[in-house]
Amino acid sequence: MTTIAAMNRMTHTKGLIMTFAAVLILSPDALLVRLIKCDVWTLLFWRCLLTGGMQAVFLAASYRTQFVQSFRNIGRTGLLSAAIVGTGSLMFVNSLKHTAAANTLVILAATPLISSLLSWLFLREKIARRTWVAIFVCFGGIVLIFSGSLESGLLLGDLLALGATFMWGSNLVVIRSGKTVNMIPANLLGNLLVVPVALLAGAQPGSVSPDDITFLLLVGGVVLPISFTLITLSPRYLPAPEVSLILLVETILGPIWVWMALKETPNASTLVAGLLIIGTLIVHTLMSVRAQKLRT
Numbered sequence: 001m002t003t004i005a006a007m008n009r010m011t012h013t014k015g016l017i018m019t020f021a022a023v024l025i026l027s028p029d030a031l032l033v034r035l036i037k038c039d040v041w042t043l044l045f046w047r048c049l050l051t052g053g054m055q056a057v058f059l060a061a062s063y064r065t066q067f068v069q070s071f072r073n074i075g076r077t078g079l080l081s082a083a084i085v086g087t088g089s090l091m092f093v094n095s096l097k098h099t100a101a102a103n104t105l106v107i108l109a110a111t112p113l114i115s116s117l118l119s120w121l122f123l124r125e126k127i128a129r130r131t132w133v134a135i136f137v138c139f140g141g142i143v144l145i146f147s148g149s150l151e152s153g154l155l156l157g158d159l160l161a162l163g164a165t166f167m168w169g170s171n172l173v174v175i176r177s178g179k180t181v182n183m184i185p186a187n188l189l190g191n192l193l194v195v196p197v198a199l200l201a202g203a204q205p206g207s208v209s210p211d212d213i214t215f216l217l218l219v220g221g222v223v224l225p226i227s228f229t230l231i232t233l234s235p236r237y238l239p240a241p242e243v244s245l246i247l248l249v250e251t252i253l254g255p256i257w258v259w260m261a262l263k264e265t266p267n268a269s270t271l272v273a274g275l276l277i278i279g280t281l282i283v284h285t286l287m288s289v290r291a292q293k294l295r296t
Contacts, residue, residue: 015234015236015242016238016246018230019231019234019238019242019246019247020246021230022227022228022230022234022247023247023253026223026228026250027253028218028223028257029224029227030096030104030105031254031257031261032215032223033047033093033097034096036215037209038204039202039204040093040094040097041198041201041203042204042207042208043093044090044093044194044197044198044203045194045195045199046205047089047219047220048086048089048192048195048198049192049195049220050216050217050220051219051224052188052189052195054224054225055187055188055225058225058229059188070182070185071189073181074181074182074183074186075181077174077177077181078181078185078186081171081174081187081190082187083193084168084170084190085167085190085193086190086193086194086197087167088164088168088190089190090194090197091160091161091163094157094160095160095161095163095164097157098154098156098157099149099156099158100154100157100266100267100270101254101255101258101264102254102255102258102266103149103154103157103158103266103270104157104161104164105250105251105255106141106145106251106270106273106274107142107145107162107165108161108164108168109138109281110139110165110281111165111172112169112244112281113131113134113135113281114168114170115172115173116131118172118173122177123177128288128291130284130288131284134280134281134283137276137280138277138280138281140276141273141274141276141277141280142158144276145270147269148267148268148270149269184232242285242289244281244285245281245285245286245289248278248281251274252278
């Protein structure tokens with residue numbers, strides 16, 4: 001029993017290290033998007049092309065002779081997931097260009113609850129009472145953010161962030177509906193789908209400055225591929241509620257990096273809403289962890 005307990009502790013520790021590493025690597029994403037000065041469509045072109053390219057390298061190394069077959073295996077469910085991922089990326093980046101980084105990240109923190117709501121609607125999964133309470137409280141926080149943005153002209157960016165939240169929440173539901181299929185190829189396709197859309201919308205890939213190239217390489221070549229890979233792997237070693245709880249750290253760190261580098265201070269409505277949403281999600285996640293332990 002002692003050996004089994006030690007192995008469980010090692011597995012848990014490995015999961016904690018992977019998840020915290022993912023959060024730390026991902027947390028500068030919003031800042032890097034704000035630092036890139038090229039137009040939003042050129043940014044999307046390079047961000048998604050580089051991320052998709054790195055994912056392709058990872059998949060090719062993992063699947064080797066089965067690389068092409070991995071895309072065939074995703075079927076219609078995977079194609080739907082790819083379309084959702086691409087749309088979510090478009091909304092997320094545009095949101096960061098039209099509102100405060102704190103607004104975007106706080107709204108996105110509600111993604112797991114949006115996923116629960118959509119799972120209830122489309123998969124008929126039961127929602128615990130604590131989750132219903134958390135959903136209503138978080139929606140109240142989002143409304144509070146919107147009210148503050150009405151005065152500052154940031155409402156469009158907030159609406160895009162809410163759209164990205166629904167997209168990524170929907171993607172979690174789609175992935176759950178196709179549990180037996182590896183959806184990493186679908187995520188790759190989702191990134192690559194943005195590339196022609198960005199070109200049609202007016203992207204100018206050759207117009208980026210040397211500074212922008214550096215930031216784009218960091219985002220598409222390091223930050224997104226590594227963090228998303230670690231986030232995908234971490235649930236193998238940690239319960240999903242614990243992963244969700246740790247990922248909330250990015251909602252706190254992201255605005256801090258933007259504030260330190262760009263002196264962008266969230267308004268009072270966002271600060272209050274952020275405390276409300278993050279506090280609710282922490283309590284909800286801790287209750288979920290406790291409920292899961294009681295079941296086992």
